[in-house]
Amino acid sequence: MNRSSAPIPLEKFSFEIPQISFINLSNGIDLYFIQKEKLPIVKLILISSSGSLNDPVDKKGLTFLTSLLIDEGAGEYDALQLNNEIEKLGTIQSILVNHDTFTLSVLSLKEHFERSFELLSKIILEPRFEETDFHREKKRMLDKILQLKDEPSYIATTAFEKRLFINSPYAYPEIGYEETSTAISKNDVTEFYKSNFCRSKFSAIIVGNITEGEAAGLFNKYLGSLKSQKSETVVNVSSGVKKNIYFIDKKESAQSEIRIGNLTKPRKADDYNAARIMNTILGGQFSSRINLNLREKRGLTYGAGSSLNYSKNTGYLEISTAVNIKNTSEAIQEIMNEMNLIRQNISKDEIDFAKSYLIKQFPSRFETYTQIASNISPLITHELPTDYYNSYVSNIENVTPEEIQRAALEYVKPDEAIIVVVGDKLEVIPQLKTFSEITPVELDLNGNIIG
Amino acid sequence: MVKQRGLSLYLNNLLKNPKMKTDLLKINYQKYSLSNGLEVILYQDKSLPTVSINIWYKVGSANEKPGKTGFAHLFEHMMFQGSQNIPKEGHFKYIQEAGGTLNGSTSIDRTNYYESVPANYLELILWLESDRMGFLLPALTQEKLDNQKDVVINERRQRYENQPYGLSWEILFSSLYSNGHPYSWPTIGWMDDISKFELDDVRNFFKTYYAPNNASIVLGGNFEIENAKELIEKYFGEIPGSDSVPQVTATTQKLSKNKKIIHEDNVQLPRIYLAWHSDKAFDKHDAALDILADVLTGTKNSRLQKNLLFDNQIAQDVSSFQYSAKLSGSFIVISTAKPGINIDVIKEEILKEINNLIVQGITDDELQRSINSIKSSYIYSLQKLETIIDHMNHYNFFLNEPDSFLFDINRYGKVTKEDIVAAAENFLREPYVELIIKPKSD
Numbered sequence: 001m002n003r004s005s006a007p008i009p010l011e012k013f014s015f016e017i018p019q020i021s022f023i024n025l026s027n028g029i030d031l032y033f034i035q036k037e038k039l040p041i042v043k044l045i046l047i048s049s050s051g052s053l054n055d056p057v058d059k060k061g062l063t064f065l066t067s068l069l070i071d072e073g074a075g076e077y078d079a080l081q082l083n084n085e086i087e088k089l090g091t092i093q094s095i096l097v098n099h100d101t102f103t104l105s106v107l108s109l110k111e112h113f114e115r116s117f118e119l120l121s122k123i124i125l126e127p128r129f130e131e132t133d134f135h136r137e138k139k140r141m142l143d144k145i146l147q148l149k150d151e152p153s154y155i156a157t158t159a160f161e162k163r164l165f166i167n168s169p170y171a172y173p174e175i176g177y178e179e180t181s182t183a184i185s186k187n188d189v190t191e192f193y194k195s196n197f198c199r200s201k202f203s204a205i206i207v208g209n210i211t212e213g214e215a216a217g218l219f220n221k222y223l224g225s226l227k228s229q230k231s232e233t234v235v236n237v238s239s240g241v242k243k244n245i246y247f248i249d250k251k252e253s254a255q256s257e258i259r260i261g262n263l264t265k266p267r268k269a270d271d272y273n274a275a276r277i278m279n280t281i282l283g284g285q286f287s288s289r290i291n292l293n294l295r296e297k298r299g300l301t302y303g304a305g306s307s308l309n310y311s312k313n314t315g316y317l318e319i320s321t322a323v324n325i326k327n328t329s330e331a332i333q334e335i336m337n338e339m340n341l342i343r344q345n346i347s348k349d350e351i352d353f354a355k356s357y358l359i360k361q362f363p364s365r366f367e368t369y370t371q372i373a374s375n376i377s378p379l380i381t382h383e384l385p386t387d388y389y390n391s392y393v394s395n396i397e398n399v400t401p402e403e404i405q406r407a408a409l410e411y412v413k414p415d416e417a418i419i420v421v422v423g424d425k426l427e428v429i430p431q432l433k434t435f436s437e438i439t440p441v442e443l444d445l446n447g448n449i450i451g
Numbered sequence: 452m453v454k455q456r457g458l459s460l461y462l463n464n465l466l467k468n469p470k471m472k473t474d475l476l477k478i479n480y481q482k483y484s485l486s487n488g489l490e491v492i493l494y495q496d497k498s499l500p501t502v503s504i505n506i507w508y509k510v511g512s513a514n515e516k517p518g519k520t521g522f523a524h525l526f527e528h529m530m531f532q533g534s535q536n537i538p539k540e541g542h543f544k545y546i547q548e549a550g551g552t553l554n555g556s557t558s559i560d561r562t563n564y565y566e567s568v569p570a571n572y573l574e575l576i577l578w579l580e581s582d583r584m585g586f587l588l589p590a591l592t593q594e595k596l597d598n599q600k601d602v603v604i605n606e607r608r609q610r611y612e613n614q615p616y617g618l619s620w621e622i623l624f625s626s627l628y629s630n631g632h633p634y635s636w637p638t639i640g641w642m643d644d645i646s647k648f649e650l651d652d653v654r655n656f657f658k659t660y661y662a663p664n665n666a667s668i669v670l671g672g673n674f675e676i677e678n679a680k681e682l683i684e685k686y687f688g689e690i691p692g693s694d695s696v697p698q699v700t701a702t703t704q705k706l707s708k709n710k711k712i713i714h715e716d717n718v719q720l721p722r723i724y725l726a727w728h729s730d731k732a733f734d735k736h737d738a739a740l741d742i743l744a745d746v747l748t749g750t751k752n753s754r755l756q757k758n759l760l761f762d763n764q765i766a767q768d769v770s771s772f773q774y775s776a777k778l779s780g781s782f783i784v785i786s787t788a789k790p791g792i793n794i795d796v797i798k799e800e801i802l803k804e805i806n807n808l809i810v811q812g813i814t815d816d817e818l819q820r821s822i823n824s825i826k827s828s829y830i831y832s833l834q835k836l837e838t839i840i841d842h843m844n845h846y847n848f849f850l851n852e853p854d855s856f857l858f859d860i861n862r863y864g865k866v867t868k869e870d871i872v873a874a875a876e877n878f879l880r881e882p883y884v885e886l887i888i889k890p891k892s893d
Contacts, residue, residue: 001685003536003582006545007574013673015500038498039833080761083751088820090827109827136764143767143789146719150615252717254612255605286543296540299601302609322609353548360550360569363500368834 015363018372021212022386025219028228030203032376032386033212036369040110042208043369044117046124047380050192050200051100052174053235059184061141061176066189066197067097068137073128074119082119091116097174100312100381102197107370110209114218121222127193134186145178149445152250152257153322156422159248160259160318162447163418168237170311177446202228203380207373237263237314243417245432245440248447249425256328256423260335261318262413267310267382274399274407279308280354282342282412283319287353290319290338298334300327308411312381317411325423329431332419339414346405359393478854480843481676487692488664491683492843492853494671496836502672503567503836504576506584507844509667510660511560512640513633513699513778521603521640524557525648526656528599530564531555535586539595542579549575557638560777561848567837570673577686584666585690587657596650604646607639615718616888626710626884627726627781633699634778662693667847671840701778704728706882715891720767721794722787724886725801729782729878732775733849738862739874740773740782745821746813746871747771747784747804752820754804755786763800765792777849782878794887809876813868825863829856 023031052063071093072079086093089112096103104124108116148154158173165171175181206215241263264275276284283290283306294304304321319339323331366372379388421428425442432440442450480494512523533539546553551568566576611617621637628635639645668687670679705728730736748755748771759766769786784801788794832838846855 001689003578003586005536007578009549009569009575010571010573013500013570039830041830041834080752080757084820087750087752088816088823090823092827092831107831109830136761139764139789140760140767143720146790147615147767147787150718152613250717254608285547287540287547292540295602296598299598300605302602302606322605322613324605324608353544356548357550360548361552362550363569364550364552364567367499367501367836370834 017389018207018366020376020386020389023212023216025216027219027224027226028202029219029223029226030228030380031216031219032203032205032379033215034207034372035209035211036207036372037209039369040209041369042106042108042110042113042206042210043373044106044108044120044208045205045373045377046104046120047203047205047377048102048197048200049100049202050102050196052097052172053099053169054196055169055172055176059176059180059188060172061174061181062184062188062192063102063196064097064174064176065138065141065181065184066192067095067102068141069129069134069189070127070193071095071123072133072137073130075122075126077122078128078130079133082122085119086116089116093120099170099174102200113208113210117218118222124223124226129186129190129193131186134189138181138184141175142178142181145175145181148175152253152255152422155248155250155445156257156259156420157320159246159422159443159447160261160418160420163244163246163420163443164241164261164263164316165237165314166241169235170237170314198226199229201230202226205373205376205380207369235313241416241418243415243438245419245421245438246443247421247423247425247428247432247440248443248445250422251424253325253423255322256325256421256428257320257322258328258331258335259318259320259420260332260339260417261306261316262416262418264308264315264317264411266313266315267378269315271403271407271410273395274403275308275411277351277354277358277396277399278342278346278404278407278411279306279317280357281346281350282306282338282408285357289342290335293334293338294321294323294331298330300324300331300334304331304335310382325427328421328423328428329435332421333435336414336417339412339417342408342412343414346401346408348401351401351404355396355399358396362392478839478843478856480853482847482853485663485684485688487688487690488662489687489690489692490667490847492667492669492847493676493679494669494840494843494853495674495676496671497673499672499836500570501567501836502570502573502576502670502674503565503840504580505563505565505669505671505837505840505844506580507667507848508562508661509560509665509696509848510562511558512636512638513559514660514697515633515636515640517631517636518644519648519652520636520644521638522644522648522652522656523562524638524640525599525603525645526653527555527557527562527564528603529591529596529653530583530587532595532599533590534583535589536582537579537590542583545575545579551576558776559634559638563841563844565837565841567672573674573679574682577682580668581686581690584661584663584687587661588654591650591653593650596648596653600645600648603639604642607642607645611637611639616716616722618714618716619722619724619886619888622712622714623724623726623783623884623886626712626886627706627728628704629702632704633701634776658693660696662696663687663690664692665696667844669840669843669847669853671836671843699778704779706884709882709885711885711887713887713889716888718888718890720787720790721887721889722785723794723798723801724884724888725784725798726884726886727782727878727881729773729780730775731778731780733862734775734780736870736874736877737773737775737780739866739870740775740780740878741825742818742821742863742866743871743875744771744773744782745824746808746817749821749824754808755784755801758800758804759786759797765789765800766797769801794889798885805875805879809872809880812872815868818866818868818871822863822866826860829860
């Protein structure tokens with residue numbers, strides 16, 4: 001048989017985006033609801049707008065510690081009893097904090113969903129915040145901060161964000177630093193809970209094998225007393241960050257961790273889709289320019305890529321890789337080359353490929369209950385319309401090559417690039433000096449300039 | 452297929468919802484072999500817009516020889532370097548352009564490759580997989596091999612050498628298993644071995660292990676059965692089978708006395724690993740050992756989390772698991788000490804709790820909590836087609852029956868409190884390997 005060319009695909013199979021209902025509950029909570037019957041499963045995500053952005057400068061880590069403590073005992077249950085009640089249902093509950101949001105999620109069997117919801121409502125409305133639990137969780141957090149000193153990847157990412165977002169709340173990691181976390185008292189936590197968490201904007205997503213009426217009914221029954229408020233935090237993220245090269249000494253490291261990037265625009269910018277297509281070509285997937293160059297052509301790394309990240313108030317480009325330490329300068333040089341090259345030219349083939357990739361993968365993003373719910377989260381964080389996904393495909397199709405090329409100029413800025421390298425300084429410094437007119441600046445493990 | 456009635460009733464009771472039963476429990480499939488020996492399993496689910504393929508080659512790092520470790524994994528990389536009709540990186544390019552996802556993985560016992568694409572691209576994935584199953588070698592070059600050796604060497608640096616505690620697994624298993632045992636080296640391979648591989652190694656490995664009669668394909672998702680059968684025959688039927696595939700054998704492992712290894716690493720906190728030999732996958736005590744691990748460390752109320760993390764607050768974390776494979780299994784407990792805590796104190800508490808469990812037994816609540824969580828995780832895993840069909844290949848590999856979901860969950864349902872104590876007594880009273888990774892002394 002002739003195998004020389006790829007088989008022609010059949011006609012596209014039809015795909016319906018799940019129907020998203022938007023319900024504004026009487027207590028002000030925005031509920032996004034999708035009924036999905038295939039399995040006896042319900043996924044719930046409850047999002048509070050009280051992210052770690054508002055942590056006081058000398059108490060960074062406060063929101064994070066509150067998230068550790070909030071499910072350590074609630075209502076009539078102490079910490080172990082409460083966890084036992086959740087665990088015996090086979091329910092998976094998780095609580096996560098980022099700069100913009102405080103998120104509580106539940107994945108439960110349908111038959112146990114009401115009980116899971118009831119337990120979650122106790123955590124939200126009646127956390128105990130007991131002294132012994134506070135000390136245990138605070139110590140756990142401080143010991144975690146200590147352990148993070150072992151993680152080159154974490155050190156590189158947090159130092160990169162610190163230098164990029166200098167002087168804005170996005171500059172600090174959610175978990176805080178040893179000094180700032182040590183300063184947090186139990187009173188700080190209860191005060192944060194009352195003044196921030198309870199007075200935040202709440203939104204909820206339910207994807208599951210229940211009806212819309214059942215879902216709304218649970219909120220009225222168990223979370224009726226929770227009043228969602230409008231809370232608007234506008235944070236100005238300064239631009240004007242200058243191109244700079246930083247390094248952090250990690251003795252005897254087998255590789256160097258590299259982060260390169262620059263501030264971009266918020267998610268709601270008009271050229272979001274053009275930028276997304278551009279990044280898909282630059283470093284957003286395996287067959288991207290950066291990965292094919294650094295991995296498949298040069299063998300410098302196990303993988304390299306770029307991402308456009310968005311917080312509520314800002315956006316940024318982050319290119320990341322880990323390379324053999326001897327190839328540090330070569331890798332940085334190649335990444336800078338790719339940043340310059342994409343600003344000059346993007347071919348039609350690349351655009352066709354990227355569009356095809358983004359459009360055709362769309363149906364597969366609605367497979368699991370958790371995936372579907374996760375697709376809704378950005379609609380909340382970035383205040384996008386409920387019917388956003390209805391025009392997803394046409395929005396990508398309609399982007400012109402000129403818009404994509406312009407996005408490269410506006411989102412990829414080698415002249416403003418922040419470069420962070422974590423590795424053994426004896427190996428790294430001589431390499432950094434060879435290719436740049438800028439003197440490399442040494443940082444400590446927290447991203448502060450030394451000396 | 453003949454289904455075991457008792458099992459269905461059991462799960463039905465668990466779910467308490469008769470309507471759910473048929474949907475959930477019926478993994479309808481067809482299994483047959485091509486004349487070249489390739490096993491084919493078809494699992495249709497027309498509710499999805501996608502189709503997924505999952506191929507298991509029955510070769511893993513256990514098939515390697517000392518001095519040539521890491522080759523099964525490096526070979527997996529070479530399978531993405533193109534074949535006679537597919538250019539280098541072509542697999543990624545074709546699949547991604549179709550909006551699909553793809554990857555592969557290598558374990559001690561097997562290597563798998565999988566792709567998911569929109570259902571209208573079914574023929575594309577069959578073309579890609581069959582081209583590298585049948586026609587890999589014509590496209591092989593020294594340049595590609597050198598490139599992927601560099602990539603894998605960097606993978607080893609990134610995932611093991613530059614990770615805190617990253618070398619613990621290879622130290623642990625090379626101590627638990629005797630020299631030359633197929634499970635005694637890491638799947639990624641020793642660094643010296645990786646750098647030495649040559650083109651002839653690739654050719655020989657391909658000819659020995661990548662024959663259709665050493666593989667099984669599960670195709671899942673939205674397709675027509677008859678059409679899929681025709682296409683599979685068209686693409687895979689002409690690939691010749693091989694005579695015979697060498698099988699891995701190993702001696703039974705038993706430690707005559709405890710072994711202790713101390714390794715210094717760039718870490719802040721000391722961590723202890725305790726490892727015992729245990730049952731292999733699906734053997735008599737395998738399920739009981741899974742539950743034992745859950746009772747010991749699976750939840751905040753588990754024995755060791757409660758003791759070490761909650762009551763005494765001497766450890767930062769603790770976990771345990773039954774790691775069972777084709778030739779043998781091991782039971783492993785891991786814990787990281789809090790600052791200032793002597794790791795020996797943690798070890799004593801772990802051994803004390805294991806002893807308490809053996810002497811005093813476990814409670815009905817502990818057993819029930821564990822079984823509920825296993826049952827739920829089984830149902831959660833049914834959300835993803837890729838997971839289902841990989842499970843089917845897993846069951847086919849170990850049990851020669853792709854639809855063993857019920858059998859598997861029932862293994863846990865049948866475990867009694869006494870079984871768990873018996874499993875602990877049987878294995879955890881035997882000699883063990885103790886590995887301590889501790890901060891470097893300056």
